[in-house]
Amino acid sequence: MSVLPIVQFPNPILSTVCTPVTEITDEIRTLASDMAQTMYEAPGVGLAAPQVGHAIRLIVLDVSENKDNLITLINPEIIATSDEWVCGEEGCLSLPGIWEKVDRHAQVTVKYTDLDGKSQTVEADGLLSVCLQHEMDHLDGKVFVDHLSRLKYDRACAKLKKRRLQEKHRN
Numbered sequence: 001m002s003v004l005p006i007v008q009f010p011n012p013i014l015s016t017v018c019t020p021v022t023e024i025t026d027e028i029r030t031l032a033s034d035m036a037q038t039m040y041e042a043p044g045v046g047l048a049a050p051q052v053g054h055a056i057r058l059i060v061l062d063v064s065e066n067k068d069n070l071i072t073l074i075n076p077e078i079i080a081t082s083d084e085w086v087c088g089e090e091g092c093l094s095l096p097g098i099w100e101k102v103d104r105h106a107q108v109t110v111k112y113t114d115l116d117g118k119s120q121t122v123e124a125d126g127l128l129s130v131c132l133q134h135e136m137d138h139l140d141g142k143v144f145v146d147h148l149s150r151l152k153y154d155r156a157c158a159k160l161k162k163r164r165l166q167e168k169h170r171n
């Protein structure tokens with residue numbers, strides 16, 4: 001297993017619509033395990049394949065407190081959503097230091113293929129639901145700041161730029 005470099009916004013791969021995984025090869029299994037290690041190391045609660053440079057429909061998640069409930073989703077699809085919405089602060093490993101409120105469905109039902117090639121369904125609420133929606137957005141070339149108003153989007157980008165300049169200065 002290895003920790004992979006995380007692609008930073010606004011790298012064009014983060015706005016690419018990812019292609020489905022057609023076969024679960026050893027490469028896919030290795031990538032999924034490297035993504036999990038990268039996510040835990042960061043640390044984060046979710047990571048999508050485009051964030052490590054692969055434009056394919058694969059995500060890893062672990063929202064558990066003890067970091068012992070890894071879920072790997074291949075070709076995930078939202079098949080049902082609640083009418084109820086929630087609004088909470090989100091961040092992203094590709095936009096470090098940026099936290100903004102985003103509206104999400106309170107509950108989602110997601111169908112996906114697991115690493116053994118089996119079809120699975122997860123009914124999610126709370127953090128898992130929000131995290132699934134955030135990560136699945138990445139597969140459609142969307143980052144969480146794309147949900148913001150123009151004004152807030154510009155403000156987030158300016159903050160990110162400033163933060164990077166400060167970091168460069170420090171190094």
Ligand code: NI
Nearest residue numbers: 091092093094
């Ligand atoms: Ni993200």
